[in-house]
Amino acid sequence: MNTFSYAQEIVNELQRSVAQLGAGEAEQMAELLLRSGRVFVAGAGRSGLMGRAFAMRLMHAGKDAYVVGETVTPGIGPGDVLVLGTGSGETASLLSMAVKARAVGAAVVAVTLSPESSIGLLADHVVKLPGAPKEQADGGRITIQPMASLFEQTLLLFYDAVILRIMEETGQTSTRMFGNHANLE
Numbered sequence: 354m355n356t357f358s359y360a361q362e363i364v365n366e367l368q369r370s371v372a373q374l375g376a377g378e379a380e381q382m383a384e385l386l387l388r389s390g391r392v393f394v395a396g397a398g399r400s401g402l403m404g405r406a407f408a409m410r411l412m413h414a415g416k417d418a419y420v421v422g423e424t425v426t427p428g429i430g431p432g433d434v435l436v437l438g439t440g441s442g443e444t445a446s447l448l449s450m451a452v453k454a455r456a457v458g459a460a461v462v463a464v465t466l467s468p469e470s471s472i473g474l475l476a477d478h479v480v481k482l483p484g485a486p487k488e489q490a491d492g493g494r495i496t497i498q499p500m501a502s503l504f505e506q507t508l509l510l511f512y513d514a515v516i517l518r519i520m521e522e523t524g525q526t527s528t529r530m531f532g533n534h535a536n537l538e
């Protein structure tokens with residue numbers, strides 16, 4: 354297969370993945386973020402990169418949003434929400450964040466392949482995304498892509514869909530959001 358055909362197959366995989374999203378779970382997450390105080394976003398590795406993109410758009414949309422681990426990120430507290438994007442739901446650093454967040458009265462949202470994982474079971478709200486786990490063997494049936502790429506791509510699409518829902522509910526526009534964009538680039 355050439356590179357273009359691979360790109361087409363990735364889009365086909367994403368189309369199949371998005372069709373499996375739970376509409377109810379997705380809607381509840383958007384609702385939770387709309388009513389929440391500050392939103393803290395975390396994830397490790399590539400899942401974390403998608404989370405960083407989501408936190409930026411939340412900020413553009415007018416939410417107080419933070420990426421966990423940045424030097425300027427404040428402490429989480431009651432009324433806040435911690436969003437964890439984790440395919441496995443077992444990443445140790447994220448699990449300890451979930452425990453801490455719940456202990457101080459914040460809500461935890463897990464966006465994961467595995468609702469039955471340690472993080473999934475601890476979370477107040479779980480959104481299950483389709484995909485293959487990062488330790489999948491070569492030649493899996495769900496995806497031609499390595500490791501958890503399909504999950505990570507679906508995660509970004511899902512996060513962007515949540516942003517559109519928040520924009521719709523708050524009457525937000527792309528033009529106003531651009532006014533919140535970094536001007537020290």
Ligand SMILES: O=C([C@H](O)CO)[C@H](O)[C@H](O)COP(=O)(O)O
Pocket residue numbers: 396397398399400401438439440441442443444487499500501502505
């Ligand atoms: O970076 C990752 C890897 O490339 C998998 O495709 C993962 O996102 C990272 O290891 C975090 O794992 P999860 O918490 O299970 O998403």
